[in-house]
Amino acid sequence: MNTKHRAREIYARLKRRYPAPAPALDWSDAWELLVATVLAAQCTDERVNKVTPVLFAHWPDIASLAEADVAEVADVVRSTGFFRNKAKNLKASANRIIEVYGGEVPRTMADLITLPGVARKTANIVLSNAFGVFEGIAVDTHVKRLAFRLGLTKNIDPVRIEKDLMPLYPRETWGEINHFLVYFGREVCPARSPRCGSCELDDLCPKHGVKA
C-alpha cells in the first residue's frame, strides 16, 4: 500500500472516530483564538482555557490589550510558561493589528506571520478555525510526532512535514487533519508510551521512532 493510500485510510478511520471534533481551545472570535493559540505553546490547552477568561476579563479586545501594561499581562499568563515572551508578543501583535490592519485580525498567511510570536502553526490554526481558510496544515508537536510515526513523512522540521502532508489530502480536509492527529495523539499515541495494542491504526503504522 503506498503512502497516499495509507494516508487516506488513516483519515477515513479518524473521521469515523471523530465525527464532529470539538475545538480544544475556548474562543469566540479570531482574536481570542489567536491569543489562545499563542499561549498554547509548550502548554496544555486545559491550562490555556483557565487563563484566557481572566485575560479577556482584564483586556476584552485588541485595542485594550494594545494599551496594556506588559508586566500585568505577563502576570496573568504566567502559568502558561514563556510568560514574558508571550505577554510582550501579544501586546505587540495587538498594536500591529491596530496600526497596520485597521483593528482586524488579518486573513492571510503572509500577513499573520508578520505578527510577533505568530508563525505558520499559529497562523494555520487561526486561518482554518476562525476563517475557514486552508493555506496549509498546522504542524504542532502532535502532528509532528504522529506524521513521523505513521510514516507520512521522514522529516523532523515542521515546515517540511507540512509540505509532505499537504499533497496527501484534499485542501478542504486540512483543518480536520490537524484536529484528528492532535486528538488521536493525546488519546492513543502520546509521546511517551503509545498504546499500539489498542490502536485502530496499528495495521497501517510502520511505528517509525517508536521505542519497543
Next chain:
DNA sequence: ATCCCGAGGG
C-alpha cells in the same frame, strides 16, 4: 542549536 519557562505526570 539554543533560549524562553511554568505545571503536571510517571
Next chain:
DNA sequence: CCCTCTGGAT
C-alpha cells in the same frame, strides 16, 4: 528526577 505540553525568535 526527567519528560512533555497544539512554538517562535535569535
